[in-house]
Amino acid sequence: MTYAVGVDLGGTKTAAGVVSSDGSVLFSATVPTLNRSGGDAILDATAALVSSLIGRAQAEGLAVSGVGVGSAGVIDAGRGVVVSATDAILGWAGTELTAGLAHRLGLAPEAVRAVNDVHAHALGEAWAGAAAGTASSLLVAFGTGVGGSFVLGGQPVLGHRYAGGHVGHFASPYAFHEGTAVPCVCGGAGHVEAIASGPAIRETYLRLGGTAQAADARAVFALAGTSDPAAIKAVGIGAGAAGQAVGGLANILDPEVVVVSGGLSDAGAPWWRPMERALRPELLPALAGLPVLPAKLGNAAAMVGAARLVLASPS
Amino acid sequence: MTYAVGVDLGGTKTAAGVVSSDGSVLFSATVPTLNRSGGDAILDATAALVSSLIGRAQAEGLAVSGVGVGSAGVIDAGRGVVVSATDAILGWAGTELTAGLAHRLGLAPEAVRAVNDVHAHALGEAWAGAAAGTASSLLVAFGTGVGGSFVLGGQPVLGHRYAGGHVGHFASPYAFHEGTAVPCVCGGAGHVEAIASGPAIRETYLRLGGTAQAADARAVFALAGTSDPAAIKAVGIGAGAAGQAVGGLANILDPEVVVVSGGLSDAGAPWWRPMERALRPELLPALAGLPVLPAKLGNAAAMVGAARLVLASPS
Structure with a gap:
């Protein structure tokens, strides 16, 4: 050893x-x-x-x-x-x-x-966690931001400028509100991170008429648990955008498994269920049985x- | 030799x-x-x-x-x-x-x-064409379909099920018409290919009230050249969806260069200009100077x- x-x-x-x-x-x-x-x-x-x-x-x-x-x-x-x-x-x-x-x-x-x-x-996660033993895995983390990494043959694909894995910065159909692209922290707009991150879920909740007393995504999840309709909708939009994005990424990269992690994933079924419901229909027939796993190593x-x-x- | x-x-x-x-x-x-x-x-x-x-x-x-x-x-x-x-x-x-x-x-x-x-x-193209001499390149082809391949260290990334490179099958904000996802040939809906392929450009033209006498994308491009407003709009939507998709893919993979090919790319400036106009704003600051090159080998x-x-x- x-x-x-x-x-x-x-x-x-x-x-x-x-x-x-x-x-x-x-x-x-x-x-x-x-x-x-x-x-x-x-x-x-x-x-x-x-x-x-x-x-x-x-x-x-x-x-x-x-x-x-x-x-x-x-x-x-x-x-x-x-x-x-x-x-x-x-x-x-x-x-x-x-x-x-x-x-x-x-x-x-x-x-x-x-x-x-x-x-x-x-x-x-690829070495000793949820994707241990696989030849390739895509990890996507949803939390304060949205990021990821494609691990191929035991090596993360880092990118030519070491900027690879910015999987939160491609266009999402969810990231448009009344026809206008929601601004993204990267300076662009309409990106996955702008609608699927934790702070974005709170922003969506406010746009839907939710109370500003909900200070963060955690508070919105708590309100969703009490059947607040705007909170349920905001979580559904964020999780739906996340799942749709992960499904598209799987079609692009065809990893052996996908690992989903981050604070939002840790929220469990209230986020995971609408996430996976949006993910599965995106997949090409060849990827129909794709394992989508929660991270293991915390x-x-x-x-x-x-x-x-x-x-x-x-x- | x-x-x-x-x-x-x-x-x-x-x-x-x-x-x-x-x-x-x-x-x-x-x-x-x-x-x-x-x-x-x-x-x-x-x-x-x-x-x-x-x-x-x-x-x-x-x-x-x-x-x-x-x-x-x-x-x-x-x-x-x-x-x-x-x-x-x-x-x-x-x-x-x-x-x-x-x-x-x-x-x-x-x-x-x-x-x-x-x-x-x-x-x-990576070996002897537009991307010769690069350490990594992403090729995206827009024609009857939309496909691509990420070549890393001289090897195309084939995917675990040999299904990698299906870059036409992730969600595009352009691929929604009056709130409904446009059906995709893969069986899904709302994908890049459903709005950015050649046949999709003709479909968009018909949806915008264009004449069914335009039998294919080539005919729509010809009408756009005669200032037909619906044809100009259909080409702009297809090319915009293409550019937005390529920009997002570049953020995900960070290739040294991007090569764009296929029949639509061959149409030249009328497609290439709106494509690149949609592509550039998608890029993260780290990728601002990304070379986006037309294919060379035909x-x-x-x-x-x-x-x-x-x-x-x-x-």
Whole structure:
């Protein structure tokens, strides 16, 4: 058995854990991401977190072979650099993520690797979660945003500009209200994310005359549970857009299985049922039996997938 | 230099040519596809066509190393079998394409390979056409149908059920008329192909009050050229749906370049201009400079790509 540290570096918190080559997490820890302090401060804090985990592993007699990072932002996985990031993490764009961590940890540069966190998430599920044992899988996550990753032969398809997997940014027939495209956070309009994300479900609820006291998607789901007609409709629209999008993506990519994850998926049947009801009719006859599976690893998925970047297959 | 025969086996005709390892077609010939006669008759006729080309190559002192086939239908590229096909070629489904050809030609089984014709088309453009020299490309063809193929590292992504590349079968906001999804040939509704294919452009023209004397998309384009308002609108809707779809696909896959081909693309500016006008606003900032290129190889693309299946890189 070999061991690696997997890091899930998000906008508000950074989790890291020691992961074994069979895909299990031995122990982990979480710190806040210093999202107002710039790249160097984040690297310092991340290195300290990783260092403490390596120390604990060594104390237990486990040799850690490397560090894998799944990070928010667009990550150049070849050079290990943050290409771009939103204001959720100030000063993150341009950071030399892998070189900076390797230097701070005294590791060889090739012992540290990084990809975008959604790709890490998908790789985790493909390796040791819902899609374990498959030759290809498409993961789509519906939460604050909508993202995904197509894992083919054990590798996420990262894209030429490391921008692949932006599966929330194609047109959705649901994302039009009275003939006008609903604006999307990407600057475009009418996209899947603009109608199927958690915040979008709340926006739809408000457009349908719902009360602004519903502060977020969770509140809209709660109202739907009390038979509030606008809330039921808003959830149905968001879930329907999600399912229709996933069905179309399956026709395009023909993955062995689809894995659906994220906060909305975690809401269970009230979201999952209308999602799958919209998904199935989209599929071509060849894909009729396509397995559509809920994610298995929960919050640990990106950490596990990140560790996989530097772990060989178990032997 | 090495040589192979590339075969483009379509619903109405079968073209084959001797292709050199630099991607050029030395000579070629075409026969009607015996689309009412069943798999064995088609294999007999195809073997005869290939055999005559191999004979001509030998007469010129060129050694042919193998035969690659791009065929209509869903093709299991691993086993070389036709998984499914439409009634356009009766009795084609189930045919042992590569084994049947190898047997008839007296070639080793591994000297004959086959993929779906759209994948062959994309591989041809990726190898020796508009996308030559790129690490990844997405080809989308708009004609009688809408299909595509994502070529990554020199290999078309075929899909787990060899159904990948069905990029005409995801939802399009354009494919709704007075709130109702336009039926799609796949059995679904509201898909890109249902509004962006050539036959769909004619259907839209009729829905907009156009005259049924316009027998096909070509006639609608001709009427658009004479400022017929319904024809201009129908072409704009089809081209807009095409561009929006290609933009979304680019966000999902992040290919180095996009290649657009097919009969509608060949119509030039009247289709290409509204297509690209709809495409560009869909792109994420990271993809802003994405090259969107017309195909280069014309009718030879699938033949060239099919030959590539059995040709090594030039050395």
